[in-house]
Amino acid sequence: xxxxxxxxxxxxxxxxxxxxxxxxxxxxxxxxxxxxxxxxxxxxxxxxxxxxxxxxxxxxxxxxxxxxxxxxxxxxxxxxxxxxxxxxxxxxxxxxxxxxxxxxxxxxxxxxxxxxxxxxxxxxxxxxxxxxxxxxxxxxxxxxxxxxxxxxxxxxxxxxxxxxxxxxxxxxxxxxxxxxxxxxxxxxxxxxxxxxxxxxxxxxxxxxxxxxxxxxxxxxxxxxxxxxxxxxxxx
Amino acid sequence: xxxxxxxxxxxxxxxxxxxxxxxxxxxxxxxxxxxxxxxxxxxxxxxxxxxxxxxxxxxxxxxxxxxxxxxxxxxxxxxxxxxxxxxxxxxxxxxxxxxxxxxxxxxxxxxxxxxxxxxxxxxxxxxxxxxxxxxxxxxxxxxxxxxxxxxxxxxxxxxxxxxxxxxxxxxxxxxxxxxxxxxxxxxxxxxxxxxxxxxxxxxxxxxxxxxxxxxxxxxxxxxxxxxxxxxxxxx
Amino acid sequence: xxxxxxxxxxxxxxxxxxxxxxxxxxxxxxxxxxxxxxxxxxxxxxxxxxxxxxxxxxxxxxxxxxxxxxxxxxxxxxxxxxxxxxxxxxxxxxxxxxxxxxxxxxxxxxxxxxxxxxxxxxxxxxxxxxxxxxxxxxxxxxxxxxxxxxxxxxxxxxxxxxxxxxxxxxxxxxxxxxxxxxxxxxxxxxxxxxxxxxxxxxxxxxxxxxxxxxxxxxx
Amino acid sequence: xxxxxxxxxxxxxxxxxxxxxxxxxxxxxxxxxxxxxxxxxxxxxxxxxxxxxxxxxxxxxxxxxxxxxxxxxxxxxxxxxxxxxxxxxxxxxxxxxxxxxxxxxxxxxxxxxxxxxxxxxxxxxxxxxxxxxxxxxxxxxxxxxxxxxxxxxxxxxxxxxxxxxxxxxxxxxxxxxxxxxxxxxxxxxxxxxxxxxxxxxxxxxxxxxxxxxxxxxxx
Numbered sequence: 026x027x028x029x030x031x032x033x034x035x036x037x038x039x040x041x042x043x044x045x046x047x048x049x050x051x052x053x054x055x056x057x058x059x060x061x062x063x064x065x066x067x068x069x070x071x072x073x074x075x076x077x078x079x080x081x082x083x084x085x086x087x088x089x090x091x092x093x094x095x096x097x098x099x100x101x102x103x104x105x106x107x108x109x110x111x112x113x114x115x116x117x118x119x120x121x122x123x124x125x126x127x128x129x130x131x132x133x134x135x136x137x138x139x140x141x142x143x144x145x146x147x148x149x150x151x152x153x154x155x156x157x158x159x160x161x162x163x164x165x166x167x168x169x170x171x172x173x174x175x176x177x178x179x180x181x182x183x184x185x186x187x188x189x190x191x192x193x194x195x196x197x198x199x200x201x202x203x204x205x206x207x208x209x210x211x212x213x214x215x216x217x218x219x220x221x222x223x224x225x226x227x228x229x230x231x232x233x234x235x236x237x238x239x240x241x242x243x244x245x246x247x248x249x250x251x252x253x254x255x256x257x258x259x260x
Numbered sequence: 261x262x263x264x265x266x267x268x269x270x271x272x273x274x275x276x277x278x279x280x281x282x283x284x285x286x287x288x289x290x291x292x293x294x295x296x297x298x299x300x301x302x303x304x305x306x307x308x309x310x311x312x313x314x315x316x317x318x319x320x321x322x323x324x325x326x327x328x329x330x331x332x333x334x335x336x337x338x339x340x341x342x343x344x345x346x347x348x349x350x351x352x353x354x355x356x357x358x359x360x361x362x363x364x365x366x367x368x369x370x371x372x373x374x375x376x377x378x379x380x381x382x383x384x385x386x387x388x389x390x391x392x393x394x395x396x397x398x399x400x401x402x403x404x405x406x407x408x409x410x411x412x413x414x415x416x417x418x419x420x421x422x423x424x425x426x427x428x429x430x431x432x433x434x435x436x437x438x439x440x441x442x443x444x445x446x447x448x449x450x451x452x453x454x455x456x457x458x459x460x461x462x463x464x465x466x467x468x469x470x471x472x473x474x475x476x477x478x479x480x481x482x483x484x485x486x487x488x489x490x491x492x493x494x495x
Numbered sequence: 496x497x498x499x500x501x502x503x504x505x506x507x508x509x510x511x512x513x514x515x516x517x518x519x520x521x522x523x524x525x526x527x528x529x530x531x532x533x534x535x536x537x538x539x540x541x542x543x544x545x546x547x548x549x550x551x552x553x554x555x556x557x558x559x560x561x562x563x564x565x566x567x568x569x570x571x572x573x574x575x576x577x578x579x580x581x582x583x584x585x586x587x588x589x590x591x592x593x594x595x596x597x598x599x600x601x602x603x604x605x606x607x608x609x610x611x612x613x614x615x616x617x618x619x620x621x622x623x624x625x626x627x628x629x630x631x632x633x634x635x636x637x638x639x640x641x642x643x644x645x646x647x648x649x650x651x652x653x654x655x656x657x658x659x660x661x662x663x664x665x666x667x668x669x670x671x672x673x674x675x676x677x678x679x680x681x682x683x684x685x686x687x688x689x690x691x692x693x694x695x696x697x698x699x700x701x702x703x704x705x706x707x708x709x710x711x712x713x714x
Numbered sequence: 715x716x717x718x719x720x721x722x723x724x725x726x727x728x729x730x731x732x733x734x735x736x737x738x739x740x741x742x743x744x745x746x747x748x749x750x751x752x753x754x755x756x757x758x759x760x761x762x763x764x765x766x767x768x769x770x771x772x773x774x775x776x777x778x779x780x781x782x783x784x785x786x787x788x789x790x791x792x793x794x795x796x797x798x799x800x801x802x803x804x805x806x807x808x809x810x811x812x813x814x815x816x817x818x819x820x821x822x823x824x825x826x827x828x829x830x831x832x833x834x835x836x837x838x839x840x841x842x843x844x845x846x847x848x849x850x851x852x853x854x855x856x857x858x859x860x861x862x863x864x865x866x867x868x869x870x871x872x873x874x875x876x877x878x879x880x881x882x883x884x885x886x887x888x889x890x891x892x893x894x895x896x897x898x899x900x901x902x903x904x905x906x907x908x909x910x911x912x913x914x915x916x917x918x919x920x921x922x923x924x925x926x927x928x929x930x931x932x933x
Contacts, residue, residue: 059559107619130583238804267514364842366798377588471581
């Protein structure tokens with residue numbers, strides 16, 4: 026069994042704070058807040074970072090996931106597939122305080138994957154001729170037209186995992202996996218909040234979803250600190 | 261527990277033979293024969309199919325994997341990353357009996373993934389200006405030049421798995437996974453040879469690598485029926 | 496309105512057949528499962544990364560096991576979890592047999608508008624474009640008219656388009672239409688309580704009438 | 715030839731430092747691990763889909779656990795298996811600290827030729843193009859001269875190029891060169907048993923000499 030923190034990746038929230046900088050490009054894992062790291066969101070809020078460029082599936086809810094940061098008006102831009110669950114994001118957009126680029130959901134995760142796997146973007150017919158084509162290049166090949174979707178990378182990525190070993194090998198929990206693996210791949214500095222950190226050798230090599238090569242820093246989660254939408258409605 | 265063969269996917273080699281046709285495009289899983297389905301290779305040989313268009317990582321060895329089929333001179337073309345381990349393939353190429361298109365290894369699996377995930381190809385700098393650029397389109401964007409790599413799909417795909425349940429959910433074994441998941445995704449008819457077939461519900465939803473949605477037919481493996489190169493040298 | 500939504504959802508459920516792989520959008524489509532007979536077994540897929548989604552559990556709801564709208568679900572035997580790139584790979588490449596989406600407007604040629612009402616509702620497109628692009632069969636559900644009584648089946652969508660030429664069938668509380676070859680809107684069925692005039696007067700797009708038109712009597 | 719290969723591999727092993735992620739090509743690079751001190755722990759990655767590859771086991775060799783050349787290996791604690799698209803994702807996007815490849819020719823500007831000798835050897839490119847493209851640090855290993863005594867470090871490659879401007883260092887049995895900014899070939903080290911003339915007369919590409927040139931004495 027390896028010694029504790031052999032790879033020097035295990036750290037604490039206080040030290041993580043310094044990675045969140047003004048003007049950074051931040052990729053966040055999660056889908057409607059599910060799979061978004063709650064402790065790292067609070068840490069991002071505490072860091073005071075502003076003018077942040079966010080990229081992720083959606084805007085969360087005003088009290089869930091990345092939504093908690095968005096409502097503070099410290100995000101400059103957001104690339105996401107929808108903001109339907111966070112009306113504050115819509116208000117900020119309409120007031121010109123948050124610039125939003127909408128992307129089809131699967132195209133967005135594929136753009137992140139393209140950045141994370143060292144490819145230079147891809148072609149698709151999806152979105153062609155619609156408002157979501159924005160000013161993306163149109164490529165014609167064999168008399169068919171395609172949109173060019175460029176790769177996305179980020180300065181910092183925040184990821185939520187079920188388990189991490191000290192090398193950063195990751196295992197996820199059910200639908201909290203979603204886009205987290207690609208956030209880990211496409212971020213220059215990848216920070217993981219894991220429900221549990223285990224010694225190297227404790228994970229089955231077959232069950233590892235994200236190899237530790239992609240992970241730079243790991244903190245232990247103190248658990249979900251928001252009420253899910255369905256908990257709110259029930260109570 | 262589901263009844264035996266609820267999804268009507270479990271079958272035998274005899275019935276599989278009819279899926280192998282002259283002139284078909286065939287994707288095969290495996291990397292140097294590791295992860296290539298031995299029973300399905302024999303079945304392909306028995307089928308008599310000829311003028312087959314093969315796509316896979318390499319040409320195997322003359323007595324291992326797809327190599328066993330290639331030496332019979334019934335493949336018309338091969339897209340692969342190398343044929344170094346199968347001198348017969350090189351001979352056939354030099355004699356004009358087998359047309360080979362070489363592709364960088366990771367670019368090839370990515371082209372298969374592109375076909376299997378409904379994208380229209382991707383851009384990369386890799387191979388630009390080399391012989392492997394062939395007549396692939398060159399796309400210029402923001403004063404940089406890229407090769408366009410087109411998606412690959414096939415009529416039939418053959419896959420080797422550690423376990424399959426009756427819906428076709430797949431689990432792989434160590435490095436025998438390699439490109440098998442993408443062969444399953446990119447083939448119109450996906451045929452799986454599994455070391456073991458288990459009832460639906462026996463696989464942990466987290467351990468499933470290929471969801472059954474991609475799998476059409478499943479047969480039980482009778483095991484590796486060739487000597488690996490390192491076994492040959494030893495004995 | 497509650498009733499209308501359930502009427503539409505019940506009729507949509509009748510389109511679902513044994514063994515299908517089905518994706519349901521948010522809104523009216525999310526009501527569909529309660530009208531599927533328990534004898535019909537299907538696998539529901541959700542964009543966030545699950546195939547074989549079962550109903551919301553009564554207890555021990557798990558925040559990490561949810562559908563694409565963030566609500567708790569369960570998983571059936573044979574179900575699997577995967578990342579959302581794999582999920583959309585399935586969706587784009589035609590492995591979903593049936594996709595049922597809510598709509599704001601549909602044109603007579605099957606153009607779908609369901610992602611934005613400029614200046615008002617700004618939900619964003621979500622997975623709708625890819626679901627519309629990839630589904631073998633796409634059914635759009637919506638009330639026949641908007642709040643002001645104006646038709647939602649139109650000659651040309653006034654709202655921004657999600658995907659052109661993608662809808663195969665439209666189900667409203669008044670009627671079921673199919674769209675043949677992205678060209679011909681055809682009335683297949685008149686729903687209980689309505690007659691042909693109710694449909695003609697409130698459908699902007701021109702349509703033909705199926706030779707096998709079904710006229711449902713009052714339920 | 716056997717000795718030359720081991721001399722080159724031993725010198726290459728000295729480039730490997732604690733904690734590195736390393737990919738080794740076939741040929742001479744595959745001999746490198748036996749010269750790495752056991753105190754230095756590294757993770758070897760192989761293209762087929764494994765990180766944390768350990769040595770060939772003495773018994774219970776497993777046909778399904780192999781390196782990219784198809785030979786049996788083991789896996790270290792902390793190692794993982796993944797598919798080959800993920801594997802090449804790592805390779806292309808710069809997560810491999812050091813890639814050591816065999817070469818047929820290298821130009822003074824770092825162009826690598828290692829995939830084909832037209833009309834003779836037709837191995838195919840394998841993963842070499844992507845390894846060369848993505849590695850943070852790429853070392854090419856080869857004998858200093860070919861069978862006919864002709865230099866393999868050339869002004870311009872005569873063989874088809876694998877990747878332009880990619881090699882950072884060349885190690886032969888006679889010398890170690892670095893290539894600065896894909897432009898300047900610089901002699902860093904003279905290997906035991908050779909002198910500057912042995913190198914100058916058998917290196918076609920022009921080169922400068924490092925101010926910190928290391929001259930190794932006979933071993």
